Amino acid sequence: MRHLAGFVLAIVLAVAIFFGATWGYLRLLRVPVVNGAAATLPAVGGSLLHQRNVLLAFAALAGVGLLAGICVAVPRISPLAAGLPGLGLLAWTVIYLVNVGRAVRYIPLKADAFGDGFEAMLINGVLAAAGLAMIVPLFIPSRWRRTALPVYLEPGEDLTAQPGTGSSVLLTSDWGNQTAPIQQQPGDQPPDPWS
Known part of the structure; x- marks a missing residue:
C-alpha cells in the first residue's frame, strides 16, 4: 500500500515538475532587463521583491522543490515517489545527449510555456541535476522496508x-x-x- 501511494505521489510530482517548475523557470529566464541587454542586471541591480512575475516564478519553483524534497527526505514515503520522476528526467536527458532533435520533438505541449520551460531546463542541465538528486532514495535499502513503530x-x-x-x-x-x-x-x- 505504501508503494502504491508512492506511485501516486510520483505522478503528482511529475505533473508538478512539468507544469509548475517549467513555468517558473521560463518566467525567471525572461525577467525584463533594461534595453534588452543580456548582461544588464534585472531591476537595474535593485530588489526583485516588488516584481510580481519574479515572485510568482520563485513561488512555483519553491513549491515544486519543497514537494520533491519531502518525497526524497521523508523515510515513510516510498522511494518510488521521487525515484520514478527522477528516472524519467534522467532518461529524457540521455535521449537529449544521444539525439537532440528527438528529445525536443517528444516534449509535450511544445507550443505552450510549459513545453518551452521543459526544453530550457533540459538544455541547461537542470533536469539532469534534479533527476540525479531524486533517484537517491532508490538506493537506500531501508526506504524499501516498512519501519516498525516503537x-x-x-x-x-x-x-x-x-x-x-x-x-x-x-x-x-x-x-x-x-x-x-x-x-x-x-x-x-x-x-x-x-x-
Whole structure:
C-alpha cells in the first residue's frame, strides 16, 4: 500500500515538475532587463521583491522543490515517489545527449510555456541535476522496508496475550513470519526507540 501511494505521489510530482517548475523557470529566464541587454542586471541591480512575475516564478519553483524534497527526505514515503520522476528526467536527458532533435520533438505541449520551460531546463542541465538528486532514495535499502513503530507500555502491562483482549499487545517482526511476545516486568521503563 505504501508503494502504491508512492506511485501516486510520483505522478503528482511529475505533473508538478512539468507544469509548475517549467513555468517558473521560463518566467525567471525572461525577467525584463533594461534595453534588452543580456548582461544588464534585472531591476537595474535593485530588489526583485516588488516584481510580481519574479515572485510568482520563485513561488512555483519553491513549491515544486519543497514537494520533491519531502518525497526524497521523508523515510515513510516510498522511494518510488521521487525515484520514478527522477528516472524519467534522467532518461529524457540521455535521449537529449544521444539525439537532440528527438528529445525536443517528444516534449509535450511544445507550443505552450510549459513545453518551452521543459526544453530550457533540459538544455541547461537542470533536469539532469534534479533527476540525479531524486533517484537517491532508490538506493537506500531501508526506504524499501516498512519501519516498525516503537510501542510504549504502561507499567504493569502484559504483552503475552493476543491483541484486542484488553491490556496486552503482541508484537510481530517487520517480515511478518515470526511472532515474538515481549516480556515486561512491572516498573520497567519502555524501550528506547533510538538505541
